[in-house]
Amino acid sequence: MARVQFDKSKVLESATHAFWRLGYTATSMQTLVAQTGLKPGSIYLAFGNKEGLFKESLDYYAEQSLANLEAMLAQYESIEEALPHILLALIEESSQSEYCSCFLVKSQLELSDEQAELKQHVSQRLRKVESLYFEGLLKNNSEAEASAKAASVMMHIFGIRVYGYHTNSKEQLMNGIRLGLPWLAWETLH
């Protein structure tokens, strides 16, 4: 019956989906066994334990997010032009049914000091996103300006991730974002 090595990215896809939707603690190994189609032993051989599978799921998600972000940034002349499209996409996403906020943000807030190592793992991925914005902003801004603007962008993204998870008002989110980020090139958003 046993086939050769399972498709790791398919397994991570379904594990990520489960962890993202339910959270780390609320996702049981039994759920993961059901969702991935793997037997317990295979999961433990490949990932060590539940925490190992969670970490790899986080990385799987983070890599996809960063790649997606870099692709968006590459499409536009400047980050000031790209960000309105990026933020609009986040707002659109937040109005979908079964919206799960951001896996990284949810995980960051779920983990307590008792899981310090996991928490740091998540923080690192979030900082990577911020540094991507920071680097882009350095083109047209001083270091101090770029730093403040990157922080402002991150806070607005976190805002969308939380606000969009409980309210369902695209217009309200758009108005808030436009007001808080007036230095972006909103006019290119036709």
Next chain:
Amino acid sequence: MARVQFDKSKVLESATHAFWRLGYTATSMQTLVAQTGLKPGSIYLAFGNKEGLFKESLDYYAEQSLANLEAMLAQYESIEEALPHILLALIEESSQSEYCSCFLVKSQLELSDEQAELKQHVSQRLRKVESLYFEGLLKNNSEAEASAKAASVMMHIFGIRVYGYHTNSKEQLMNGIRLGLPWLAWETLH
């Protein structure tokens, strides 16, 4: 041995602390028994079940937060003057050790669609906070302006709650907030 009815607010104080720190799922009834000093039977008689205790803990926290917010607002002439102090306090809070973000924000993000009722319970308290800002902003703004500004304030607060949970940079947070909320009366901040 049995004393008369336990001190409900003391019990809610410790239950809130546990739920806030660890999250709903990761806080076991055994932990709650240990933290509150109550025996399982007493908890179930008084609160029905774990979810009941969680709801009352949320209300306990939300009422304190709202009271605190109203007290801050009452201290200043306008909300534009009060908000810099309120936000500064949130930033200061985020740099403390054992910082747990915001109980409402954490709970909001932890709960999935399978706990729709609880999720709505949390959303309601968050909307109450926003409406408080909205009402205050109506004094000096049109309805549309007040609505957008309230959304912007909420997003910045969510931003502080998430950003402050993983980074430890008061200065970075302050710069981001000042940049995103330029219509506040920052000059009155000494």
Next chain:
DNA sequence: TACATTTTTGAATGATCACTCAAAAATTTG
């Protein structure tokens, strides 16, 4: 083909989960 190695299988494990309930203690009622 024969043997060694790797991978999968899935029932079983002890620990911990949310929760129960009959007995005991404290309080209220008459």
Next chain:
DNA sequence: CAAATTTTTGAGTGATCATTCAAAAATGTA
């Protein structure tokens, strides 16, 4: 004070938790 009612006690419940491991199957190597 005695009976009725309310509250507390805490050991015990079945369910579910993360994890294990010996046997079976598949693959690699000669």
